[in-house]
Amino acid sequence: MSERLEDIAIRMVAEGKGILAADESTGTINKRFDSIKIENTEENRRDYREMLFGAEEAMKNNVSGVILFDETIRQKAKGGTPFVDMIAKTGAVPGIKVDKGAKDLPRFPGEKITEGLDGLPERMKEYYDLGARFAKWRAVITIGDGGRPSWNCINANAHALARYAVICQEAGIVPIVEPEVLMDGPDAKHDIDRCYEVTVWMLNTVFHQLMLAGVSLEGMVLKPNMIVPGQHSGKKASVEEVAEKTVKALKNTVPPAVPGIAFLSGGQSDEEATAHLSAMNAMHDLPWTLTFSYGRALQAAALSAWGGKAENVKAARAAFTHRARMNGLAATGGWKAELEKEAA
Numbered sequence: 001m002s003e004r005l006e007d008i009a010i011r012m013v014a015e016g017k018g019i020l021a022a023d024e025s026t027g028t029i030n031k032r033f034d035s036i037k038i039e040n041t042e043e044n045r046r047d048y049r050e051m052l053f054g055a056e057e058a059m060k061n062n063v064s065g066v067i068l069f070d071e072t073i074r075q076k077a078k079g080g081t082p083f084v085d086m087i088a089k090t091g092a093v094p095g096i097k098v099d100k101g102a103k104d105l106p107r108f109p110g111e112k113i114t115e116g117l118d119g120l121p122e123r124m125k126e127y128y129d130l131g132a133r134f135a136k137w138r139a140v141i142t143i144g145d146g147g148r149p150s151w152n153c154i155n156a157n158a159h160a161l162a163r164y165a166v167i168c169q170e171a172g173i174v175p176i177v178e179p180e181v182l183m184d185g186p187d188a189k190h191d192i193d194r195c196y197e198v199t200v201w202m203l204n205t206v207f208h209q210l211m212l213a214g215v216s217l218e219g220m221v222l223k224p225n226m227i228v229p230g231q232h233s234g235k236k237a238s239v240e241e242v243a244e245k246t247v248k249a250l251k252n253t254v255p256p257a258v259p260g261i262a263f264l265s266g267g268q269s270d271e272e273a274t275a276h277l278s279a280m281n282a283m284h285d286l287p288w289t290l291t292f293s294y295g296r297a298l299q300a301a302a303l304s305a306w307g308g309k310a311e312n313v314k315a316a317r318a319a320f321t322h323r324a325r326m327n328g329l330a331a332t333g334g335w336k337a338e339l340e341k342e343a344a
């Protein structure tokens with residue numbers, strides 16, 4: 001298989017496939033495990049990921065890549081096979097989350113800056129040797145009172161994303177550039193048009209910084225939020241409105257040299273995330289592939305079906321396979337609500 005950045009990026013957005021974001025940090029997976037009342041132990045984390053990566057039909061047909069956490073990229077399945085080998089055997093590309101999380105941005109209350117650039121070239125080398133061929137860095141932008149987002153928050157995060165992206169490419173690793181304008185959280189009272197405005201601002205700033213840093217656009221994948229109202233706005237947007245406004249935001253900001261855009265789900269329901277993606281692909285002929293890189297919207301059904309019990313692995317894999325298939329269809333604009341009933 002070609003190791004050129006451009007070719008890896010194209011494999012990551014292959015037709016009818018998308019990326020499984022299974023890179024929850026130990027703290028984030030704790031929240032997921034709390035919801036099914038299981039303990040956050042290394043063994044449970046391994047069993048959970050083994051349930052996902054061992055869903056062969058989903059992995060082979062609809063998963064182009066898997067984002068792993070530092071612990072997971074070093075972990076083995078119960079039978080001794082390294083997860084990286086298990087994933088690569090299905091044809092999916094193993095990837096790694098390399099940021100060290102979003103920390104408080106000094107002097108800008110309620111805003112975050114993503115850290116993790118120190119020592120990144122050395123860590124990248126190790127991850128390459130462990131089998132990673134792409135990486136992820138997530139920047140977080142909060143819309144809210146008190147002038148949020150600030151210019152400083154947008155600029156500092158865009159700059160960090162560009163520094164990260166160029167370090168990845170130097171190491172032969174495709175960067176997923178993820179600037180997330182949050183839809184959830186206690187402050188998310190904004191409407192869809194404010195989400196549009198801030199997302200366009202952020203994406204323009206990110207591409208400007210990528211250009212200054214010398215990042216090759218052909219060798220990256222963009223992971224943006226969709227244009228949706230804030231969780232506490234009290235307003236609901238139609239599928240068509242979300243699709244139209246998201247495509248408009250992307251057309252205004254993302255150069256056609258970028259091979260693919262893989263959305264995060266960000267707190268949308270499973271079915272909303274699928275419906276929005278499908279509508280965008282059905283309604284538009286676009287210069288980039290539009291697909292998914294979902295965490296919650298791909299895993300929620302499987303997580304609750306699993307519930308931490310070995311006897312539920314089959315049912316959990318079936319739930320994951322269904323969700324992956326629905327999103328695979330959405331990636332080509334071919335999803336229909338009636339197909340959801342087949343899950344039962």
Ligand code: 13P
Nearest residue numbers: 021264265266294295296
């Ligand atoms: P969600 O789809 O749950 O937003 O997660 C995607 C992700 O990788 C966030 O960094």
